[in-house]
Amino acid sequence: MTPTFSWTCKFCICLGSTMTCAAVMMPGLLQGSIGTICTRAASLRLTPRSLRHLTLTRVMNSKRNTDHMERTADVVRQEIVSIAKVCGTVDESPSVKRLCLRVAEKHFSFKAGQWVDFFIPGVSVVGGFSICSSPRLLEQEKIIELAVKYANHPPALWVHNQCTLDAEVALRVGGEFFFDPQPADASRNLVLIAGGVGINPLLSILRHAADLHRERANKGSGYEIGTIQLFYSAKNTSELLFKKNILDLVNEFPEKIACSLHVTRQTTQISAELKPYIMEGRIMEKEIRDHISEETLFYICGPPPMTDFFSKQLEKSHVPKEHICFEKWW
Numbered sequence: 071m072t073p074t075f076s077w078t079c080k081f082c083i084c085l086g087s088t089m090t091c092a093a094v095m096m097p098g099l100l101q102g103s104i105g106t107i108c109t110r111a112a113s114l115r116l117t118p119r120s121l122r123h124l125t126l127t128r129v130m131n132s133k134r135n136t137d138h139m140e141r142t143a144d145v146v147r148q149e150i151v152s153i154a155k156v157c158g159t160v161d162e163s164p165s166v167k168r169l170c171l172r173v174a175e176k177h178f179s180f181k182a183g184q185w186v187d188f189f190i191p192g193v194s195v196v197g198g199f200s201i202c203s204s205p206r207l208l209e210q211e212k213i214i215e216l217a218v219k220y221a222n223h224p225p226a227l228w229v230h231n232q233c234t235l236d237a238e239v240a241l242r243v244g245g246e247f248f249f250d251p252q253p254a255d256a257s258r259n260l261v262l263i264a265g266g267v268g269i270n271p272l273l274s275i276l277r278h279a280a281d282l283h284r285e286r287a288n289k290g291s292g293y294e295i296g297t298i299q300l301f302y303s304a305k306n307t308s309e310l311l312f313k314k315n316i317l318d319l320v321n322e323f324p325e326k327i328a329c330s331l332h333v334t335r336q337t338t339q340i341s342a343e344l345k346p347y348i349m350e351g352r353i354m355e356k357e358i359r360d361h362i363s364e365e366t367l368f369y370i371c372g373p374p375p376m377t378d379f380f381s382k383q384l385e386k387s388h389v390p391k392e393h394i395c396f397e398k399w400w
Contacts, residue, residue, distance in 0.1 A: 138198030147244035182278035183248035189240035197225025200270035204277035259296035265372025303332035
């Protein structure tokens, strides 16, 4: 069983035969006790000792660059770190690979919309990837899914060029962008606005909402979801991730789920299956304004200019700030 770790402010690492001690403050990560940790850097097997080494040394290396660990230093994280094994990979598009990961720690959990710190043996930078699967898949099969875009960034390069079946990584959940209604909560409509790989956390939310709707339909109790409208923009239809998954949900729940798929630089013919859902050009603010109501929550994820634009437009339209949730990915 993988243990739950408390992070520390003082640690020692062994590099070959030389031991170096350093004190480092990690505000906003996890509030743990002060202690001393020693492990050999050459030992890259994901044992409990090497998990500690991975986490602490990656924090030091990441802080030297403006990357995931630095950008999210003040974001709440869970204390559980779990080993996970790659159990499948799929090319979701020419530039995006989907990973299927079987999680070892039985207490590992997440809320729809959250991300993971992604620790890779032998890679000195921590990845940060949004979960695109539903919490229900983890509950039932101990599996989570991530979709990673190719980039000249060590964790993404590892996923695309070195990742193999049964490879082991370590995961820790974080993030304050999520949809986690309780059974007695008031019914809400959802508007999900995605750009590029920003679809990942929104797909998790969409799948979770569909699971909640199925549960209520089957049991006659549980949270009552309102309507869900997805606006999703990408360069072209080959870069629209999870098309089949999205359309399957639209067709399964036509009274609940609708989607508008936007392409900004389409150069090939659009398939007959996709045509009814495709609009050429960017998502327009009028489309979003048409869905404003007191019962609607807005979730936005994409490049920073996009999230900034839509969140500001919604505020100008007098949508309460607490009804606007956004996540920026670089």
